[in-house]
Amino acid sequence: MSDLLIEKYMAKTPRSRALYQRARETFPSGVTHDTRYLMPYPLSVARAQGGRKWDVDGCEYVDYFGGHGALILGHNHPEVTEAVREQLSRGTHYGASHELELEWAEQIIRMVPCADKVRFTSSGTEASLLGLRVARAFQNKSKILRFTTNFHGWHDQVAFGASTSFDGTPPSGITEDHVENAVLCEPNNIDQVTRALDSRDDIAAVILEPTGASFGRVPTQGEFLRQLRAVTREYGVLLIFDEVITGFRVAPGGAQEYYGVTPDLALFAKIVAGGFPGGAIAGRADLLDVMTYRDDASWNDRYRVPHQGTFNSNPVSARAGLTTLKIVAEDEITERANQNGEVLRNALNDVIQRRGLNWLVYGEFSGFHFLPLSGDQTYTCSDIYDGTVPHSVLKGGISMKQIHQLRCGLIAEGVDVMPWPGGVISAVHSDADIDQTAQAFDRVLEAFKA
């Protein structure tokens, strides 16, 4: 059955296949980001607009990759495109401070509750690197407490226990000292966090994705955030929200605004730069001031936190980011995206129910997650939210082969999703996009059922 889906995918995408033959000679696995890896070969895309994109064979797709979550306004929002076009004619890199970066940061400070001060980076991984460095320097402590399944970028300090090796074993290339500096806890287990904070005094900060790993694949809810805020305050430990996905998506001020829980520091990327490369840390002024030069050579040399980066707050990303954030602040964008998410999840679950299959589609806000269950698993969506379903089932529980079959099947039917498996929906996806997705999913399930 599912071979039929793969065959249909291959019949539809010969040019993607031909490009892959070249790409695999050049890139490991033929891709430039692990998330784009797909067997028998990845889709090659030629252009995109709104909630849709077109591959190199000219086939059209409803897009739920959304620029890896960066595009809450969809592809090529006219105001963002125009602003960037205008900026290109004024220069792409001044090697100097500029007013745009200031306006961009001031916009973040207006929108994000924890943001007294901001520093820009070039990606979410860099924001995570800098955020952890700032936290360690401020606290003069070495350890970071984080949660298995939560992803904070691909740098060595966090690239284990997140997407693979959930037992905390470092993958090849990552040294033991990084493992020693991480205290890994289970998501949503406040007792385990409290015990860790109570039993040691070397933890600088607790970091998490505030709606749970991979935008709620392993969901976390407000109560856990409130408990974390209380316990970190009690033990004098910093609380960091990784809002790289949730920032400017869950609500204009991110998950911290939605849940009314203010962390000490937050990490941003994706939407913050309006679909262009960029990231930021934002938080308490006294924290970010560990980067401030003083009239004191020994402070500057020994204690100050250094931070460089050629493309930090480059004018093109600044313009795209500022334009996007203003639209998000003024136009009920997050409400629309969240509403689209709910309509899509309901439509997909209706299809599952009609077909009587043991699958679930769940998620919150503008995210959705597919969960194909095996015969003896009788979970419901509410089991996922009350913690009954083990994390190992939610993240890492579906084989790569199954994910690739589902993805190829959906692509064959005109829909592109992320390998969570699931995706994000934008504010500009239409009812027609959602209807088409439900019909495509129905045909894929028919093939799976057969």
Ligand SMILES: Cc1ncc(COP(=O)(O)O)c(C=O)c1O
């Ligand atoms: C929650 C989270 N943190 C950090 C990152 C890393 O961001 P980037 O890919 O911009 O390095 C990601 C990327 O997907 C993410 O989802």
